Every structure is written in structure tokens, then in C-alpha cells.
Amino acid sequence: MKEEEIIKGIQSGDMICYEQLIDEYGAYLVRVIMKVSSGMLQTTEIEELCADVFIKVWQKQRTLEIETGKLKAYLGAMARNHTINLMRSKGRREFIPLEEDSIDYETPEDSLVQEEDNKLVLAALNTLPEPDREIFIRRYFYMEKIIDIAEILHLNVQTVGTKLFRGKKKLERALKERGVAYE
Template identity: 50%
Template structure:
């Protein structure tokens, strides 16, 4: 079934398409949750997060604004965010490691300060715009590495490219992201 048909079916409230969504993406959502949670959550917590992703998708079916080719990314990001929220709820800070030459995030998302939260949302939107502007498979590589925390070898295997190529594409993507933020006075400083 094509992604566009699946999205349209869900938007019109057809349960058949919702069930197909679960069939198509349940194992993917589970992998994302497991990668982000590691051993820090119980099996029941992880199952609950997976279910919550699909429930939230159904509850917001009228508001969905997902372009073709982005459903998997949308669901993956939702699973990642729900997992991070759960980890924060049970134990405070969540550290998601980037490589040693990571793009520095200045911690502006400090909770409870509206100005900081607004800046964090703006920077997140800018990051997503830059990632979407990367040619494929570069955008997918960036998302797999930094949003789903996949290892370079896993990404290379999944996309059928050399690990060194994955590393090069990540490096170039980070350079582009830093350049955009320097131009706008943001993260890349």
C-alpha cells in the first residue's frame, strides 16, 4: 500500500488504514523506542510508548500535515520524543550522545522559561529545514544517526553504502547545519 493512500485513509477516519499503519510501522516504532531507551525502561513502558504513538496519530488524524515520503520520519520522531519524555519523567536528564565533534546545543530549551522554549522550537524547526534540504540519502543518514541513534555500520548496511561514506555525509551535513546557524546567529557560534 502506498504511503499517500495510507495517510489519506487515516485522515478520513477509516479504521482499515489505521490497522495497516500499525502493521507497516509497529516494528520500526519499536526499534526506535528500544534504541533511544536502551535498558532504562521496562518492556511494558516501551510497549506503552509504541501504543501511544499510534493512538496519538489516530487522535490527531484531522490535523495531520504529512507530505508523501515523510510518514516514517514523522512516526519515528514521535516515538523518539515520547521515549525521551518518558525517560525524563522517570529520571531527570536524558543524554543522547552525538559524536565528539557534535554541534553544540547551548541548552536553551531549559524548561519553564518561555523565551528559551520559543528559541528551542525555532532552532529545532531550522534544523529540520536544513535536514530536509540535504540530498538523499544524506537527510536519511542524518536522521538515522542523530534522531534514531543508529550506529554508522547499521546505517551503511541499511542503505547499502560504505561506513566511510556514511561518516563523510554526516560530516558534510553537520558543516552545512553549522554554516546556517552561524549565518543566523544560532548554534554554530
């Protein structure tokens, strides 16, 4: 089944398309979660994270807007974010600050600003051509090594490094055009 058919099927509530989504992308999500967590999660936690991602997609079926060719990146980003959130929550349980000043309070405004920044970064990232976009996502979202990216994409290691360098410059320009300033 093609990606476009899966997306349209899920949007219309087709369980067969949903099952196809799980079959086609389940192993990929496991790899993303293992990479992001550096192998620090148990098998049951990995399975739960995968299930959480697929459930979230199903719950958003009516409002799901994924362009053709971007489903894998969308799922990978969701898996990455769910994994980071789980790792943070585990860290918060293990390390309780001793002083009130060391607690980092996040306001609703902070959350909204962060969400807006994330949307701007994603929009800027989508301006990169392929394979530059995939290289950038693999390196900075999935924390893959440059040598591994080069091997997977059948590119020279120096080429991957150059594309990352140039991609950062392009993203910097695109973000500045959108009003995002950073240090």
C-alpha cells in the same frame, strides 16, 4: 497499501488505514524506542510508548500534514521524543535535587523558543538529499552506529562518515540562513 493512501485515509478518519499504519510501522517504532532508551525500558513501557505515538497521530488526523515519503521519519521522531520525555521523567523521579538552585525551571517562553528551533532544524534537515538525510537521522536522532548505518544502506563506512561530515556543514549553512546561531 501505499504511504500516501495511509496518510490520506487517516486524515479522513478511515480506521482501516489507521490499522494499516500500526501494522506497517509498529515494529519500526519498537526498534526506535529500544535504540533511544538503550534497552532500559520494560516491554509494557515500550508498548505504551508505541500506543501513545499512534494515538497522537489519530488525534491529529484533521491537522496532520506529512509529505509523501516522510511518514516513517515523522513517526520515528515522535517515538524518539516520547521516549526521551519518558526517560527524563523517570530520571526526575529517581534524582531529586537537594538545593533549589539546581532545579531547572522552564518557562513557557523557553518552550516556544525550543519548539521554533526544532521546526527550523527539521526544515534544514529536509534540505539534505537522500541518502544523506536518512544517514543523518539514523545517526543523530536514533543514535545508530556508523557501521550499522553503512550496513543497512549498503554503503562504505567511510562514505557514511563523509556524508555525516558534509551534512553537518550543509545543516550549519541552512540554519545560519534561517537565523539560527549556535556554538
